[in-house]
Amino acid sequence: MEILNEIKFIMPSLSVNEGAARAVVSSFLIQADPTVEELSDIRTAVSEAVTNAVVHGYRHKKGNIELTVRLLPDRVIYIRVKDKGCGIENVEQAMEPLFTTAPEEERSGLGFSVMQSFMDKLKVKSTPDKGTTVTMRKRLSAHGD
Amino acid sequence: MEILNEIKFIMPSLSVNEGAARAVVSSFLIQADPTVEELSDIRTAVSEAVTNAVVHGYRHKKGNIELTVRLLPDRVIYIRVKDKGCGIENVEQAMEPLFTTAPEEERSGLGFSVMQSFMDKLKVKSTPDKGTTVTMRKRLSAHGD
Amino acid sequence: MKIDIKNDNGAAIARLSGEIDHHNAKELRTEIDRFIVTAQPRELAIDLGGITFMDSSGIGLIMGRSKLMKECGGRLEVLNPQPYIRRVLRLAGIERIVKIR
């Protein structure tokens, strides 16, 4: 698949970087001229995935999070969020709405549901003790002009 | 030297990514609460270094540019812009004000002068055919509050 | 992130502005809870009119404050969510628990 443009953003698992990750996505996607709603959907999905890496993946040890954003042909946006944290034992269960292992931190268990409903495609690959990779795609609507 | 927070931003040498690089810097530095002037200085210096990698470093072949931003103790901001492009034969000469090898593209030859005067420290390491690494530091003024 | 709480005779309003994410939610939670526990308002309205971004961390924040208000014998409301924030709230089915105006 041809890649029109691609950026990688690598940050340590500090919660302050969640906002920086969203800002990176916004500034990179300007060139694709998304609608306000599309941009907000993608920003929200990225925020969920990066937050999960901070809160769950690197719960017990710090580490880096890698965010990749690609501009593909036909106005498809590809997003990948990768951590080398604790991983997920049961991905299917983790993806169920309201399932959370951190209720005491007021996690709602809706992170994956948000990603699923705000993006067109969501894939979660995870290996316990190795880490988690979330990939998402969304096709932007055709241009007005 | 202890690093309080560090991000890496990797982008291909497309001119559209110059703006994205600036946006990355702004969004990451919010946490250090710089003055408007300090932020504008750093954004301008980063813009010069990234543009040089696009215009000069990768003049003949495309490649990746790596931007690293670190928050160090004592409110010191560390910036590194690295390319694997053509490199610079004579760094001293390149750093002279008004020296440019691309006058036909209306480069003013002031990129390094801007970096030098807007940042506290500037270091340029370059090897012909291997690439160029520009590192800069700036210490932010003490907090108001 | 900014928060401004006004208490008018037991009917309080907390105006939030900026972005609500996991990073900011902690601070908001602490501030709002301190107010609830100290002032014990009958009603607390969280005004999201100035919020420009909210992810599911905001859901946790609202659910948590709703629970605390109930425990203190009061009630929570949410005001003025912008369209894209309304979509996050709807996804969580939050309107079944908290009134949104």
Added chain:
Amino acid sequence: MKIDIKNDNGAAIARLSGEIDHHNAKELRTEIDRFIVTAQPRELAIDLGGITFMDSSGIGLIMGRSKLMKECGGRLEVLNPQPYIRRVLRLAGIERIVKIR
């Protein structure tokens, strides 16, 4: 990046807004040069009041237009640079060549 050129009887004004960097400069250059060559204004003022960012690419842009205006028998001016843009202009010593107001 936006550009809006008005020509009032040979005294023209080009209002720029947004950011001037290497990426945007190419497009600005093309638009302004097309205007200069077609309209042949006596005076052209580049209004930077709406510019929120400018690096040394802007210096090249201004120097280049100044040169072209001279070749066409006219004169270039720069209007309303914000403080941080004024610092870039000063560094380039541009006020020795182009009037800044």
